[in-house]
Amino acid sequence: MDEISSRPVAVHPGFTSPKPGGTKPWVGGGSDPSHRPINNTHVKGVAVSFDGAAERPAAERHVPVLLDRCVGLLAPGIEAGFAARGRAVVVDCTLGMGGHSEALLQRFPDIHLIGLDRDEQALALAGARLEPYANRTDLVHAIYDEIADVVEDLGFDGIDGVLFDLGVSSLQLDERDRGFAYSYDAPLDMRMDTSRGPTAADVVNEYSETELVRIIRAWGEEKFAGRIASSIVETRKIKPFSTTEELVEAIRAVVPAAAARTGGHPAKRTFQALRIEVNEELDVLERAIPAAMGALHVGGRVVVMSYHSLEDKITKKHFATGSKSSAPAGFPVELEEHKAQFKVLTRGTEKPTDQEIAENSRAASAKLRAVERILKRN
Numbered sequence: 001m002d003e004i005s006s007r008p009v010a011v012h013p014g015f016t017s018p019k020p021g022g023t024k025p026w027v028g029g030g031s032d033p034s035h036r037p038i039n040n041t042h043v044k045g046v047a048v049s050f051d052g053a054a055e056r057p058a059a060e061r062h063v064p065v066l067l068d069r070c071v072g073l074l075a076p077g078i079e080a081g082f083a084a085r086g087r088a089v090v091v092d093c094t095l096g097m098g099g100h101s102e103a104l105l106q107r108f109p110d111i112h113l114i115g116l117d118r119d120e121q122a123l124a125l126a127g128a129r130l131e132p133y134a135n136r137t138d139l140v141h142a143i144y145d146e147i148a149d150v151v152e153d154l155g156f157d158g159i160d161g162v163l164f165d166l167g168v169s170s171l172q173l174d175e176r177d178r179g180f181a182y183s184y185d186a187p188l189d190m191r192m193d194t195s196r197g198p199t200a201a202d203v204v205n206e207y208s209e210t211e212l213v214r215i216i217r218a219w220g221e222e223k224f225a226g227r228i229a230s231s232i233v234e235t236r237k238i239k240p241f242s243t244t245e246e247l248v249e250a251i252r253a254v255v256p257a258a259a260a261r262t263g264g265h266p267a268k269r270t271f272q273a274l275r276i277e278v279n280e281e282l283d284v285l286e287r288a289i290p291a292a293m294g295a296l297h298v299g300g301r302v303v304v305m306s307y308h309s310l311e312d313k314i315t316k317k318h319f320a321t322g323s324k325s326s327a328p329a330g331f332p333v334e335l336e337e338h339k340a341q342f343k344v345l346t347r348g349t350e351k352p353t354d355q356e357i358a359e360n361s362r363a364a365s366a367k368l369r370a371v372e373r374i375l376k377r378n
Contacts, residue, residue, distance in 0.1 A: 063360040064099030065165065065305060066352055066368055071103050073303050073345060073370045074161040078108055080299030081160030090161040091116065091151065091295075093144035093288065098126030100163055105133045114150065114159075115139045118193040118279075121175070145287035148295050158377070160300040162292040164315075166285070167307040168192075168275060180275060182267040185245035190275045200274040204247060205240045209233045219282070219310065220273030227254040228270055244271075272308065282310055289318040293342065296373040301345065303370045312349065312367050319344050319371045341377075345370040 064070075074090065081088030088111045092101045095115035105113055115130070115137060117123050123139055130137055140150050144164065151159055168180050179189035179200060188201035204212070212229035216222050228251050235241070235250045248267045255266035276282055292302050306312040322342035349367035357364045 077301035220269035222269035
């Protein structure tokens with residue numbers, strides 16, 4: 001394909017589904033009828049940003065986590081696709097800067113790869129990186145809970161592999177003006193799709209204290225949620241929040257120093273909570289995992305890397321449900337429709353080796369799970 005784009009209505013390769021990914025009208029970052037094609041310029045090996053300034057190539061900015069293990073887990077599903085249908089389709093639901101996708105395209109010279117990302121900047125960088133494989137890729141501006149619609153729109157009746165590399169990306173952490181990091185001052189944004197939706201500043205300035213306590217406690221697993229929410233509300237009475245540093249100071253003022261010494265940066269959990277809320281990450285994931293599993297051909301596999309317990313719990317739940325019989329308790333015979341449709345491939349979660357963590361510190365919290373479809377779709 002020649003460009004990365006979003007579609008309003010028509011069905012064309014490389015175009016997204018029109019259905020927004022989020023249930024709230026202002027949350028999430030998928031495509032909708034208001035989207036226009038993304039006007040990025042691609043130079044082979046180099047991405048040109050939206051303001052025209054050259055950026056470092058994606059390959060120099062990102063080290064893919066658990067790369068060999070992800071490719072190895074997806075390989076049998078890809079091979080099953082070629083054996084059964086003469087082709088294999090893989091969806092990278094979190095394309096990012098394209099590291100995992102590039103490895104898959106190199107390892108399997110005949111696969112077709114669909115890359116999804118809600119971040120237009122990531123799509124531009126990945127598009128430049130994957131340009132040598134343009135004839136067998138579709139890069140789509142969409143949220144990953146739109147996977148079934150995207151696959152159908154592109155004319156495929158199923159897929160053979162799905163990869164999720166969840167959480168905030170290296171690109172988003174490294175781009176200071178995105179506001180994801182608490183370690184330096186920046187606009188308080190945190191949107192993965194900067195073309196739409198409210199910012200983290202909107203959340204901290206407009207949510208009630210009760211709502212702030214709820215999301216900081218639930219999404220950030222922060223035991224000082226009450227103190228932090230109260231500090232935010234009192235501080236915004238004087239001046240609305242607009243930068244990450246202002247928020248960090250409001251948090252630091254009420255988190256005990258002893259807790260900060262043992263639990264990491266005092267703003268870490270609150271920033272996580274705000275990012276999840278702004279991007280509706282967990283609600284989207286609840287829809288995306290079963291949608292991905294449902295799109296698989298027999299032998300196809302879903303591989304998920306998560307980085308905090310909330311993501312992993314959702315993944316574990318859906319994998320466990322799919323791999324268990326649905327026969328009622330005490331039922332004398334297991335009917336065909338009651339049989340488990342999937343089998344779990346990983347024993348618990350797999351984690352990076354000490355060597356990989358030493359080489360890539362951002363891999364430290366990664367947890368990997370994988371599942372395979374063993375029965376045809378109903």
